[in-house]
Amino acid sequence: MADDADVPQDSAGLRESAFLKACRREPVPHTPVWFMRQAGRSLPEYLKAREGVAMLEACARPELIVEITMQPVRRYAVDAAIFFSDIMVPLRAIGVDLDIKPGVGPVIADPIRNPSDAARLRPLEPGDVPYVTEAVRGLVGELGDTPLIGFSGGPFTLASYLIEGGPSKNHELTKAVMYGQPELWADLMRRLSDITIAFLKVQVAAGASAVQLFDSWVGAVAPEDYRASVLPHTRRIFAETEALGVPRIHFGVGTGELLGLMGEAGADVVGVDWRVPLDEAVGRVEPGKALQGNLDPALLFAPWEVVERRARDVLARGRTAEGHIFNLGHGVPPTANPDMLARLTDLVHEASER
Ligand code: CP3
16 A cells, blocks of 8 residues: 555556656647636635645645646636646745745745845755645546646745745846856756755655646846756756656747747757747747747736637647647736636637547
8 A cells, every 4th residue: 555655657558648648749639728716716615725825835734735637627618727826835834934825926034136135056866745745646536637837936036035035027136147157057056956856756756647847037048148057957957857757848028039049958848938939939949849828917807808819829829839738928817817728728728539
């Protein structure tokens, strides 16, 4: 029994799911669809489950993680679940003093500015996040043939929160370290990459079927700087997670000029925000990659006829890619109407049926 619990679920139904097939660039019965932030404040059942529980506290309670992750899967016919947690969870787990403030985002008590500050970031051990292992195992049992996507923050995005001390528009302090303290930058990026690799391994070992690296804010970096200061690290993350044998997705916002480099970093699937049409993205990313995206999340507030036309356009452009997973270009806004997402999910399935 104990042995069983250590073996990730690997049924034929799961392996043959539309989501995993699209990641592997195999023919699919329909275009798979899931939504970044599908679990969250847009769902009344989420708000209810979270009542009186702080975000980081919720991320440490396996039964709550399972419930919240399952909520959108019950409500929508999405093709994958995304593990409910946050990119800051592994940092909190190794002792970084931080909070996630509602309406603000992650806030760090003692931002990293000097070489000795970076030394506080010790490696992550599986024993630091037992609630993640327990929740992933529970979810894999409940989800059956629906794949679970694990995730981690990307090193630039994590470095930005740690250096700025909170959310930042222009990432000026972050870039000041990148340009002015290259040794500190490299040390910080190495440590964060190690934590990311360990966090992804924990989730896959417990049964996650795919992982996504959310380097959400890396679009702030020019291609030349990405190549010199970020790519060596993202490349190592993908090299060291290859043997896990699960598809790896690489996503950022405003990354139109970085898509080629992000492809070079080594993921199996490149996430595209709403600014670059998917057929254009195909030409920017090297062959051998599937694409994920990319309906503008703001369209969720448009009349249905407009949503339908634009979703069909995303599907048509997505057909030029070797594999396509339908998603929004970024997360579901908290004020989105869940009925719109339900309708959109059904439309994607109907309109893409082969
Ligand atoms: O459904 C899912 O996508 C899974 C869960 C998930 C959350 N955060 C839950 C969450 C995932 C994958 C993340 C990743 C994350 N966290 C990213 C990368 C994705 C992205 O959006 O670009 C980033 C940048 C963070 C940092 C962070 N955490 C922000 C900016 C916020 C929002 C702050 C706010 O209140 O507006 C959070 C908090 C957070 N993470 C919430 C959720 C559902 C909201 C917390 C709440 O409900 O109070």
